[in-house]
Amino acid sequence: MTSEMSELGGRVVDAILAAEPQDSPRRPLLEEARRIVVDLLESFERAVSSEQRRLRAELDALAGMIATMKREVEAIRPEEIETRHMPTVNGEIGAIAAHLETATGDILDACESIERTLEGVPEAQAEAVREQVTRIYEACNFHDISGQRIRKIVKTLENVEERISALLAVLGQQPRRQRGESDPAVAALANSLLEGPQLPGNGRSQDEIDALFG
Amino acid sequence: MKIDPNLPILIVDDYRTMLRIIRNLLRQIGFTNVDEATDGASALTKLREKPYGLVISDWNMQPMTGLELLQAVRADPKLAHLPFIMVTAESKTENVLAAKEAGVSNYIVKPFNADTLRAKITSVLTKAS
Numbered sequence: 149m150t151s152e153m154s155e156l157g158g159r160v161v162d163a164i165l166a167a168e169p170q171d172s173p174r175r176p177l178l179e180e181a182r183r184i185v186v187d188l189l190e191s192f193e194r195a196v197s198s199e200q201r202r203l204r205a206e207l208d209a210l211a212g213m214i215a216t217m218k219r220e221v222e223a224i225r226p227e228e229i230e231t232r233h234m235p236t237v238n239g240e241i242g243a244i245a246a247h248l249e250t251a252t253g254d255i256l257d258a259c260e261s262i263e264r265t266l267e268g269v270p271e272a273q274a275e276a277v278r279e280q281v282t283r284i285y286e287a288c289n290f291h292d293i294s295g296q297r298i299r300k301i302v303k304t305l306e307n308v309e310e311r312i313s314a315l316l317a318v319l320g321q322q323p324r325r326q327r328g329e330s331d332p333a334v335a336a337l338a339n340s341l342l343e344g345p346q347l348p349g350n351g352r353s354q355d356e357i358d359a360l361f362g
Numbered sequence: 363m364k365i366d367p368n369l370p371i372l373i374v375d376d377y378r379t380m381l382r383i384i385r386n387l388l389r390q391i392g393f394t395n396v397d398e399a400t401d402g403a404s405a406l407t408k409l410r411e412k413p414y415g416l417v418i419s420d421w422n423m424q425p426m427t428g429l430e431l432l433q434a435v436r437a438d439p440k441l442a443h444l445p446f447i448m449v450t451a452e453s454k455t456e457n458v459l460a461a462k463e464a465g466v467s468n469y470i471v472k473p474f475n476a477d478t479l480r481a482k483i484t485s486v487l488t489k490a491s
Contacts, residue, residue: 252379260386278390282476285386289473292380296422296451344422344451345472351453354471354478360458361468 154189161185218319230316234309238302245298252291259284296344365487367392370412374398374405374419374428375449384418384449384479391480402426406434409441416487421450421457429464436465445486449474 161182168175259281266274345351352360371393373384381398388396397414399405403426405419417435421428428448435441448461451472458469467486470478 249379256379256382256386263386282387282390285383285390286473286475288379288383291383292375292377293451293473295377343454343457346451346453352455352458352471353453354474357453357458357469357471360455360462 151190151193153193154186157185157189158182221315221319229312230309234305237305241298241302241305245295248291248294252288255284255288293345300344365392365484366415368395369393369415369487370395370397371416371418372397372399372405372408372414374400374402374417374423374431376400376420376423380420387476387479388418390476391483393483402428402431402434405431409435409444410438414444416483417444417446418449418483419446421448421452421461429461432461432464432466443490445490447482447486449479 161178165175165178165182168178262277262281266277269277371388373381373388373396375381375384375398378400381400385396385398388394397408397412399408401423402419405417406426408414409417417431419428419431426434428450432446432448435444435446445467446465447468447470448466449470449472450457452458453471461469467489468482470482
């Protein structure tokens, strides 16, 4: 294969040869040098060309992947995640928190009312009722724990929303909402949470904590 | 040891429902002199206005967390020895140890029951006396 670079190399050596007398003892040496130069340059060009083809193929593959990703992201309608789905999720979560608050308040109202009716009831019977009321109070801890778990979910969703916004920005689309612009009521829920309640096995039990306190 | 049922107790939690639950459980245990605060900052103000015998505080609150309240209490010469129980869902070892290093008297992990609350209060008040 003769290429531009090897041709140029050959012409340079040909020019040197042309300046040499026909009977010059250096001619065989120069002709050999020409062959070596042309071979070397051809070999170099083949190597470079192969690397170029490999890089070109990789760039084509990369461009294909980006195009596919863009089509897939567009297919899931990212703008709807921001403008429709996330506000819906935030609204539903806010409603869950409000319902929990109301339901727990009603339960506590009923318990306090039961306790008030115990005045005048024989002590043994009153104590039996009180024990059950205590169990209800204890069970109402669920409200606080649920609230904190909801805060964790809100934080996670906000994180997902931020990632989607970042992805949209990379794809050249302007996010509809800026970071930190989530529903204020839901954002308030997500505030002030350190790590919150742990899933079973992730945190310390009361007995283990007692052991830490000796 | 006989514990004074009229002991002034300050309970601190940003969930009003939780304050109500703790207040009711304390009443069932026998404590009726209970005040409430919904964050660390207002709790600290109350602690400086009136002598309390015990603080029962949540951790996750704003503008001042339970841990910051504990640190402020321990740094105040007039409040430094006040019994302080943390009641929180934070159950990771590093959090428990952080509270212990800050000088918490005892630590109750949510959800808790009346027996645990009674036992910790008795333990803390016995040590304090």
